[in-house]
Amino acid sequence: MPADIFNLDKVSFDYGPGAPALDGVDLTVAGGESVALLGANASGKTTLLRLLAGLASPxxxxxxxxxxxxxxxxxxxxxxxxxxxxRVGFVFQNAEAQLFSPSVAAEVAFGPLQLGLDESAVAERVRDTLALLGIEHLAERAPFHLSGGEKRKVAIGSVLSLAPDILLFDEPTTGLDPRSRAWLVRFLRALREAGKTLVTATHDLDIVGRLADRAVVLGEDHRVWSDGPVGAVLADHPLLVGANLAEP
Ligand SMILES: Nc1ncnc2c1ncn2[C@@H]1O[C@H](COP(=O)(O)OP(=O)(O)OP(=O)(O)O)[C@@H](O)[C@H]1O
Ligand SMILES: [Mg+2]
Structure with missing residues (x-):
């Protein structure tokens, strides 16, 4: 059995009195798994990813x-x-919140520079990352003026250039056109095949089966309603309706 990457024991998170975002969540993520985190708006997906990313504490x-x-x-x-x-990279729901450099190349170089890599190693990381994402042509563009889909790729690049083993994606397909969405699904699968551990929050049920081995469903009560093989979760229509992930 691969070692556990994350283990959550009865985790609750409140943004304030009477503002629960997670309630008694038990969850384990093992190395090399691809886990989809499903839930309606406001169920707590982003909050859970923020906890996994160490950006907030239970x-x-x-x-x-x-x-x-x-x-x-x-x-x-x-x-x-x-x-x-x-080790843990987090691609935000809103790519713009993640982009602050004057150029795409600088954006992707930021993490490796912070790691203290030398100039030629940073240049190599940037080249490789831009090539992997097929955005070499955007290198000198200002991230702020890119399209939504391009911004998403740059945000992914800014995280991938750190070469993390664990990747947290928050609604990665939102706002992408069909070709970009299909590309992203293939890209996430390739990351998984390369041995990365993935946790992807989404309510895009169409991509879940192609993306994940396991699905965790958060209900609107901020509790885990289901955690199991993705096929079984997706086949449970009453569960999906109850969690406001499918129409009755
Ligand atoms: N910074 C914050 N301050 C106060 N409440 C917050 C904050 N962020 C989120 N919440 C609340 O916590 C709950 C869970 O929010 P969260 O963003 O985790 O949901 P989500 O499942 O990611 O939703 P969505 O699908 O809309 O992205 C919601 O009720 C939300 O209003
Ligand atoms: Mg969210």
Whole structure:
């Protein structure tokens, strides 16, 4: 059995009194898995990814990452945070929130530069990443002026250039045209085949079967309603209707 990457034990998260976003979530993600996180709007998908990414800590319950407690205290340790960020990449729901550099090349170079790679190694990472995403032609463009789909690719590139083993994607296909969406699904599958661990939040049920081995369904009560092989979850129509993921 591959080692567990993440383990969540009765994790709850509130944004404030009476504002629950997750309630008693138990979840394990093993190395090399591709897990789809399904749930209606406001069910807590983004919040869960933020916890996995170490951008927030549970209000209740505990998370371990790579067997180590992922606590607010651990995340205050710069050494721990630096190695965690190298291993776990997070592609935001809103690509624009992730883009801040004057050019696409600079955007993709930012992470490797932070890691302290030398200039030629950074240049190589940037070249490889842009080629992988098929966006070499955008290298000198300003990210801010790209189309939504192009921005998504650059945001993915800015994360992939860090070469993380674990990738968290938040609604990666939203706003993509059919060709870009098909490309992205193939791309995510290739990442998985390359041995990456993927957690993808989505309510795009059409892509889930092609993307994931396992599906976790969050209900509108912010609890886990189902966790199992993707085929079984997708075949459970009453579950999908109950979780507001399918029309009755
Ligand atoms: N920064 C915040 N402050 C207060 N409440 C928040 C904040 N972010 C999210 N919430 C609330 O937490 C709940 C879960 O939100 P979250 O963004 O995790 O849902 P989601 O499943 O990602 O939804 P969507 O499909 O719309 O992206 C919602 O009720 C939301 O209003
Ligand atoms: Mg969300």
């Amino acid at each position: 209000t209740k319950g505990a998370i371990t990452a790579f067997g180590v407690p992922l606590t607010a205290e651990a995340l205050r340790d710069r050494g721990f945070t630096a190695s965690f960020r190298r």
